[in-house]
Every structure is written in structure tokens, then in C-alpha cells.
Amino acid sequence: MSHNILGLTPDAQSTALAQALVALETEFELRTDFPSAVLEEAARAISNFEFPPTDRRDIEFVTIDPAESTDLDQAVHLSRTADGYLVHYAIADVPGFVALGGQLDGETRLRGQTVYLPHRRISLHPESIAEDAGSLLPDRDRSSYLWSFTLDAGGVVTNTALERAIVRSREKLNYVGAQKELDAGTAPEMLGLLREIGLKRIELERERGGASLRIPAQEVECIDGTYVLLANAPLPVEDWNAQISLLTGMEAARLMIRAKVGILRTMPAPLPKDLEVFRLQAATLGAPWPTDQPYGEFLRSLDLDDPGQLALMHHAASLFRGATYTVLDGEVPADLEQAAIGAPYAHTTAPLRRLVDRFSLLVCSYAARRQEVPAAVREVLPLLPKLMGSSNQLVNKVERAVIDTVEAASLAHRVGERFAAVTLTGTMPAPGGGEPGPAHANGSNGSNGANGRNGHKSRGTLQLVSPAVTAPFEGSAAAGQHVEVELVTADLLTRTVLFRIVGP
Numbered sequence: 054m055s056h057n058i059l060g061l062t063p064d065a066q067s068t069a070l071a072q073a074l075v076a077l078e079t080e081f082e083l084r085t086d087f088p089s090a091v092l093e094e095a096a097r098a099i100s101n102f103e104f105p106p107t108d109r110r111d112i113e114f115v116t117i118d119p120a121e122s123t124d125l126d127q128a129v130h131l132s133r134t135a136d137g138y139l140v141h142y143a144i145a146d147v148p149g150f151v152a153l154g155g156q157l158d159g160e161t162r163l164r165g166q167t168v169y170l171p172h173r174r175i176s177l178h179p180e181s182i183a184e185d186a187g188s189l190l191p192d193r194d195r196s197s198y199l200w201s202f203t204l205d206a207g208g209v210v211t212n213t214a215l216e217r218a219i220v221r222s223r224e225k226l227n228y229v230g231a232q233k234e235l236d237a238g239t240a241p242e243m244l245g246l247l248r249e250i251g252l253k254r255i256e257l258e259r260e261r262g263g264a265s266l267r268i269p270a271q272e273v274e275c276i277d278g279t280y281v282l283l284a285n286a287p288l289p290v291e292d293w294n295a296q297i298s299l300l301t302g303m304e305a306a307r308l309m310i311r312a313k314v315g316i317l318r319t320m321p322a323p324l325p326k327d328l329e330v331f332r333l334q335a336a337t338l339g340a341p342w343p344t345d346q347p348y349g350e351f352l353r354s355l356d357l358d359d360p361g362q363l364a365l366m367h368h369a370a371s372l373f374r375g376a377t378y379t380v381l382d383g384e385v386p387a388d389l390e391q392a393a394i395g396a397p398y399a400h401t402t403a404p405l406r407r408l409v410d411r412f413s414l415l416v417c418s419y420a421a422r423r424q425e426v427p428a429a430v431r432e433v434l435p436l437l438p439k440l441m442g443s444s445n446q447l448v449n450k451v452e453r454a455v456i457d458t459v460e461a462a463s464l465a466h467r468v469g470e471r472f473a474a475v476t477l478t479g480t481m482p483a484p485g486g487g488e489p490g491p492a493h494a495n496g497s498n499g500s501n502g503a504n505g506r507n508g509h510k511s512r513g514t515l516q517l518v519s520p521a522v523t524a525p526f527e528g529s530a531a532a533g534q535h536v537e538v539e540l541v542t543a544d545l546l547t548r549t550v551l552f553r554i555v556g557p
Contacts (some may be wrong), residue, residue, distance in 0.1 A: 165444020251293025
């Protein structure tokens with residue numbers, strides 16, 4: 054049984070958790086401070102910044118983000134045309150603040166991306182850029198890379214333009230508020246168009262064979278000084294807004310492929326043998342996958358309120374593997390598709406928060422004008438896959454550690470209690486019998502529930518009904534089952550939580 058942080062008062066327990074979260078910064082060697090030379094260079098870049106001559110402040114842009122966000126990368130304006138739609142999408146002009154080869158450029162290469170912690174944000178760029186001069190805040194003149202897309206009545210792109218221009222956002226919207234207005238029928242016309250275009254783009258994604266995972270994300274939020282775990286499925290407005298970003302990334306990829314220069318986000322299609330295993334899992338969990346139904350369409354049909362189908366969606370995550378960055382420089386490989394999207398795609402809409410997007414914007418700005426991409430940009434492209442790969446690995450580890458820490462702290466005083474839960478991965482034999490199934494995301498084996506390989510007890514993964522904890526369990530249970538479990542371990546020091554099955 055664990056050392057329970059326990060016996061502590063609620064205030065002391067909250068303090069211990071806060072200290073544990075801060076300690077993650079040291080444990081993972083996060084770059085929390087910017088060197089003075091970097092801050093000085095950023096200040097000079099802001100002071101000497103030259104706005105582009107093109108003025109698009111007449112376009113009534115808005116931003117749509119989480120309510121607490123201040124590093125605003127994108128602003129959107131949507132309008133209807135005689136035979137379709139016009140989409141304006143402004144992306145923060147981060148390249149205008151970061152000189153290639155300078156101190157700030159070097160620091161961002163070491164960071165790779167912004168790291169979001171419950172108690173703070175560790176930005177890719179100094180706050181003077183990320184949350185002020187470079188952020189598309191409302192009622193401020195800002196430089197941007199402005200994409201303009203003409204869409205037909207079905208949402209298909211018929212023309213793309215890209216220019217560097219001054220823009221001015223009119224309002225900072227948030228997802229929750231926007232969804233409430235849409236549901237109440239009080240939303241402004243542009244939000245209605247976002248829904249209309251988003252749904253049509255989702256239909257095009259379905260036709261391409263794209264597949265979107267809809268797993269409720271575990272998130273940690275600080276509410277009135279207390280850290281709480283939430284499991285939130287994306288709101289519909291988030292999906293519709295994401296379709297505008299995906300559209301932009303697909304058009305960016307098209308420009309790069311035409312120019313034979315750039316960097317794409319690629320991912321191979323699932324292997325046939327993995328799809329066959331998933332098909333068997335679907336049948337086992339009571340949601341047979343029709344042989345004539347595309348994979349993405351099947352995932353969209355799943356009801357996440359059904360425990361078996363929720364477990365199946367978690368199984369589907371194992372098929373979305375192998376994502377990487379592929380560099381183009383004079384040659385175009387045969388397979389450049391991002392399989393989950395069903396098309397070639399490039400990260401290009403979040404330059405304040407992700408290193409690679411800054412270079413995608415630079416490449417696209419030249420490619421859109423059919424100009425040669427400068428050597429200073431091209432020579433950086435081969436470095437980006439390794440830089441982004443290392444950054445992604447670090448961020449994934451930090452995010453998992455944050456959730457493990459909060460889970461352990463929130464449950465430390467409840468060891469021995471029983472909870473209602475749903476099993477996400479089971480401890481049953483692999484389809485067809487034989488050895489236990491493949492390792493799952495939490496690092497545990499699936500097996501028949503008694504003992505796994507090397508004599509270790511096999512473990513599955515479960516999700517509590519409340520609180521929003523996902524954790525390993527010991528005992529015998531198939532995936533997608535309602536079960537009763539007892540909390541065996543909850544240790545803040547080791548960030549471990551373990552349950553055992555005590556009943557159906």
C-alpha cells in the first residue's frame with residue numbers, strides 16, 4: 054500500500070501538489086527562463102518591427118480559443134459568396150519578429166514548442182511576443198500571414214491566396230461561449246457560417262477516408278486555487294474551427310508539393326494486420342465494423358456514452374502511430390499523406406506555439422508567389438524533424454506526469470475506497486487466443502487476468518466514472534465493462550495509482 058499524502062489537511066495537501074507540479078520543471082529540465090540576450094533581441098525586434106504595406110483592417114476578424122488563452126495564433130473571418138464561401142484566416146506574423154540565425158531563433162530551436170502546465174505556461178517565445186506584440190489580440194493592429202480561400206458550395210477549395218498584411222481582430226471569442234450562442238440560436242452570422250462550413254469540410258474528410266479520434270481528453274485546470282481533473286470531449290464548435298486550420302494545412306502542403314520545398318506532417322495508414330485486430334476487437338466489444346464501411350466513418354459512428362464503444366475508441370488510438378515530419382527539397386516522395394486526415398498536410402497555423410509552423414509560413418509565402426525559397430530557410434528544414442520529435446517526446450512526458458501527479462494527489466486520501474469505473478483495455482487473451490495482447494498506452498499488458506509474462510500480474514486500463522481518472526487496474530475484466538474497483542495505491546511521490554477489480 055502507498056504512502057498516502059494523507060494525514061494532511063486539505064490546505065497542506067494542496068500545497069504538496071502545487072510543489073510537486075513546480076518540481077516537474079526541474080525534473081524534466083524545462084527551459085523556464087529566457088537568456089538576457091534573447092530578451093534583448095526580442096525587445097529590439099518589437100521596437101524595430103516594420104508592418105507590411107498591405108492593409109486588411111477592414112476585414113472583421115475574430116479569434117476563437119480557450120477562454121484563458123492570450124497567445125492567439127489565428128483569427129478568422131467567414132462570408133458567403135454567390136456560389137460558395139470566402140474564408141480569411143490570419144496567422145500571427147512570428148517570422149517578422151525572429152531573425153534567422155539570431156539568438157531568439159536559436160532559443161526557439163532548443164524549445165521546440167510551448168509547454169502548458171496547470172500553474173504556468175512555458176512559452177516558445179518571450180511573452181513580449183507570444184502574448185503581446187505577436188498575438189492577434191482584439192482591437193490591436195497586428196501583422197499577419199493572411200490566407201484567403203475561395204470555397205464552392207460544397208466546401209471544396211477552388212482558389213488560395215497568401216499575403217503578409219495588417220489585420221485587426223474585433224473580438225476574442227471562447228469555445229464555451231460560442232457553443233452556447235450556437236445552441237441557443239443567438240450566435241452572430243459568422244459563427245453560423247463556421248458551423249455550416251465546418252460540417253461540409255467534415256463531410257469532405259469522410260469522403261477522403263480521414264478519421265478523427267474523439268477521445269475525451271484528460272485535462273488539469275486550476276479552479277479557485279484548486280487543481281481538478283476534467284475529461285472533456287471536444288465541443289462541436291472546436292471541431293468546426295479545427296476544420297479551418299486543417300484546410301489551411303492542406304493548402305500549405307499543396308503549395309509546398311508544387312514548389313518541391315517544405316516540410317509536411319505525414320503519417321502512414323494503419324497496417325492491414327492491425328486493422329484486422331481492431332475489427333476483431335470491435336466485434337468483441339459489441340460494435341461490429343461492417344466490411345464495406347470506411348474506417349473513419351466507423352469511428353464517427355461510435356457512441357462514446359457506451360462503455361464498449363468508448364473502449365474501442367481508445368483501442369483505435371493505437372492505429373494512429375508513426376506520425377513524423379517529411380522534408381521536401383527538390384524531390385517529392387511518393388507517399389506524403391497524413392493518414393488520419395486523408396491528404397497531405399503541413400503544420401502552419403500555430404507559429405507562436407510550435408517551431409515548425411514558422412518555417413512552413415516562410416516557405417509558403419515564397420511558394421504562393423512562385424518564388425525560390427531562400428537557402429537560409431531551406432537549410433533549416435532538414436533539422437526540424439529531429440527538433441520537433443525531441444520536443445514532442447518531452448511534452449508528452451510532461452503532460453503525462455502532470456496528470457499522474459494530480460491523479461495521485463486527488464486520490465491519496467481515498468485508498469481502500471471503492472469506485473464505479475469502465476474498463477478501457479482489458480485483461481483478456483488477445484483475439485484468437487495465445488499470448489496476451491499488445492502493450493497499451495499505459496505500458497501494461499493485456500492478459501487473462503491472473504498472471505502475465507514473467508509472473509507479473511497483468512494490468513488493464515480503466516476510467517473512473519468520477520473523478521475523471523484513467524489508471525491501471527489488476528484483476529480479470531474485458532475491455533468495455535462496467536466494474537467496481539478498489540483503490541490500492543495512490544502515491545504522490547511516485548505518481549502511481551492502481552486499482553483492483555472487486556466486482557462487476
